Amino acid sequence: MSLRLLLPPEGVADLLATWPDNPRVYERGRTEVDEAMSLARFNELIDTGCAPPDEVAVIKAGPSNRTAFLTAGRTDAAKLRRLADRGHTIRFGNMQRWIPFFHRLSLGIQRETGYSNYMHAFLTPGGEQGLLHHWDQQMAVIVQVAGTKTWHLWAPPVSAPMREYNESFRVWREDFIPQWEATGPDLTVELKAGQTLLLPRGWVHNPHALHHAEPSLHLTFAVRERTPLWLAEQLVAQAIEQPEFRRVIVPPDLEQPELADRLDETRRALVAFLGELDMGEMAGMVRRAAVTELEYTT
Numbered sequence: 001m002s003l004r005l006l007l008p009p010e011g012v013a014d015l016l017a018t019w020p021d022n023p024r025v026y027e028r029g030r031t032e033v034d035e036a037m038s039l040a041r042f043n044e045l046i047d048t049g050c051a052p053p054d055e056v057a058v059i060k061a062g063p064s065n066r067t068a069f070l071t072a073g074r075t076d077a078a079k080l081r082r083l084a085d086r087g088h089t090i091r092f093g094n095m096q097r098w099i100p101f102f103h104r105l106s107l108g109i110q111r112e113t114g115y116s117n118y119m120h121a122f123l124t125p126g127g128e129q130g131l132l133h134h135w136d137q138q139m140a141v142i143v144q145v146a147g148t149k150t151w152h153l154w155a156p157p158v159s160a161p162m163r164e165y166n167e168s169f170r171v172w173r174e175d176f177i178p179q180w181e182a183t184g185p186d187l188t189v190e191l192k193a194g195q196t197l198l199l200p201r202g203w204v205h206n207p208h209a210l211h212h213a214e215p216s217l218h219l220t221f222a223v224r225e226r227t228p229l230w231l232a233e234q235l236v237a238q239a240i241e242q243p244e245f246r247r248v249i250v251p252p253d254l255e256q257p258e259l260a261d262r263l264d265e266t267r268r269a270l271v272a273f274l275g276e277l278d279m280g281e282m283a284g285m286v287r288r289a290a291v292t293e294l295e296y297t298t
Contacts, residue, residue, distance in 0.1 A: 002108025005031045006141050006221060007196050014198075016113070019139070019225075021200050023153055025189055028143065028196045036101040039146040039217050042123050045092060046084055049077030055093040058083045059130035064091065084123070089130025092121045109223065114290035117223045124149065124216045129208035133177050134168045135201070137161040139223045142197040147216035149207055152185035156202030162227070166202075180204060191218070201225065226290060234286045239273055 003012045011026040045051050053075045057064035065088075069080040084090050096106035096119050109117050124130050126147070135156065142151075157176070158166040185206070191197050199205060209216040239245040253262045
């Protein structure tokens with residue numbers, strides 16, 4: 001079971017049975033994950049420049065920079081090492097796309113959960129910080145591989161964020177950080193090597209290694225939850241097989257008052273169509289999509 005490389009048995013049970021909505025820390029110990037992306041392996045990726053340039057970012061107490069390490073569009077190992085030595089966090093993204101071990105692990109997680117997922121790795125020098133306060137729109141399984149990282153956490157300021165709804169950058173306000181800092185975090189976690197943090201979507205986090213001398217290396221496995229909206233998208237997608245849903249809507253019908261009539265007609269046709277679907281057959285199709293579909297809009 002792939003999740004057992006990230007969590008102890010009780011953590012896997014908690015995740016699959018209840019999908020926690022509050023942060024939890026587990027003692028993981030060392031697994032194959034720690035060997036697949038050890039501190040030495042991460043540094044090797046820095047010093048060889050072998051990481052795909054599109055999957056590299058450098059961050060220092062602010063937004064990520066996606067070009068400072070490039071020469072002629074390629075990852076420049078010397079530049080990347082200088083940035084790391086100057087206190088920048090180095091992030092290697094989507095490692096499931098370019099490292100076979102993490103590709104297999106990602107597929108295993110999807111088979112176990114029905115959720116697509118991706119994996120980033122972050123190396124933050126001791127005494128430094130990469131990303132500042134933000135929240136994410138999916139469950140994060142954060143595996144600490146080396147050093148210690150401090151996580152200041154605040155309860156979600158928005159309800160159930162998704163990619164196109166309530167993402168932090170979409171609804172960001174300048175007073176957020178001063179407000180959070182004035183009240184102090186709801187929870188502080190000192191995540192040590194061998195531990196895993198479950199961080200549910202929407203929780204504000206401010207991770208840093210400001211008070212630690214050693215570098216921090218952690219892996220974030222972002223697990224993209226399916227939602228009822230995703231199920232609705234799967235149901236509606238079948239309508240493409242019906243000719244009446246593929247016919248052209250002429251330009252005049254995209255203006256009022258005709259548009260309201262066309263919308264009403266389509267709604268009634270869609271309700272009728274959905275009422276005729278075989279839910280047993282649909283369940284099989286949707287399950288296959290859940291364990292194979294890698295990208296989706298929700």
